[in-house]
Amino acid sequence: MRRATLALIFVACILASSLLTYMVVSGYWYRLRYRVPDKPSLAITDVLFPLNDTHYFNLTVMNPSFSLSPVNLTSIMVITPDLEVKEVEFTTPSLPVRLEEGETKTLKCYWRWENYTGETLTVVAFIDYGSSAAFRATVPFVKLEMNALFNASSPFWFMLNITNVAESVANVSVTRVDVVLANGTRVRDLPTEPDVSREEPYELKPNSTLTLNCTWDWLEYRNKTLTIVAISKEGYTGFLNYTTPPDVVLRITEVTFFTKGDREFFNITVLNEPISPAPAKLNNVTILVDGELF
Known part of the structure; x- marks a missing residue:
């Protein structure tokens, strides 16, 4: 009799535990003024921006265990701070992606985010015949500041200072310097001293500066506006709009x-x-x- 009583108590505890778990999950939705879903749903559990490559981000999605059926993730959008909607065109694995009830998957989303460092993006995932999911994520802050010196007496080179600001959260590997003229012409990969390249980049830690002597004949571009671009292996980019000195009169x-x-x-x-x-x-x-x- 005593053993039977203990067994009944044990079974009752299991049932009570299951009921409590259901009430907690359901109660969470009710507390948020949502009812427990009556159609397939999706949740985004994490968005990760890798510091060493700005060309993609990792998106982790979950089909909750209380979802009514498997779901197909069909598209992913990014909403920028200025409310522009950008579609993620390529992912690994490729869309659509099927998730069973209770299943979690991480996708590699190829979308360049280097121009949004330090800002908050909204990532939205869409499924067929169900509720989409949204997730707000802040992009890691990395910033390159630049200043230049053009010597009017020597129009065959200029000096460029590139600074990885103190607030940056990552090192930056500088690989090349370009110049973009006012008409859109791009002069790529200027010779520099010291030399930088993708094979031998110069690593800039936060709160450090790289000074480059850039060889470029700008004699025909006196008193004109151009943009100097510093490019890194990770994808972080620095821009400097500059007006060259006028002619000597x-x-x-x-x-x-x-x-x-x-x-x-x-x-x-x-x-x-x-x-x-x-x-x-x-x-x-x-x-x-x-x-x-x-």
């Missing part, structure tokens, strides 16, 4: 002719105008006489 203020013995000479006085951005070095004087150069 020289003016001949006086010409005097004179004769010394049997030889004729002339003197010229040349002024480097105050508006000139740099000193000038004269290396040639040409005379035009009746259309002929001397």
Whole structure:
């Protein structure tokens, strides 16, 4: 009799535990003013942005155990802070993805997020014939700040400082520097000193600066706006809009002719105008006489 009583108590405890679990799960939905789903549903449990590659993020989704049936995940969208809706076009595994009741899967979503570091994105997952799921995730903060120096006296190079700011949460491996002209032309992979490349990047830790001497003949692009782009192996990018120095302005203020013995000479006085951005070095004087150069 005693053993039977203990057995009944044990069975009652199991039933009470199952009932309590159901009430907790159901109560959670009721507390949120939702009723227990009467159609298939999906939940996003995590969104992870890998610090070493900005070309994708990992999305973990779950078909809850109380869902009524298996579900097919058919599409994934990202809503940016300015409320633009972007579709994730490629995933691994490829969409659609089937999830059984209680099953969890992680997808690799190929979508570039480097322009949204430090901002909050909303990821939305859609299924057939059921409730979609949304998840707000903050992108890790990484920022490259840049400043440049163009020497008007030497229009064949410029100096570029690239700083990985102190608040960044990751190292950045600089691989190349590009220049984008106002007409959209892109000058790629400028020679630099020290040399940087994808094979031998320069690693910038937070709160550190890289100084590069960039070789580029910008003589024909004086006093024009361009964009300097620093690119990293991880995908983080730095941009700097810059206006190159104007032309050096020289003016001949006086010409005097004179004769010394049997030889004729002339003197010229040349002024480097105050508006000139740099000193000038004269290396040639040409005379035009009746259309002929001397």
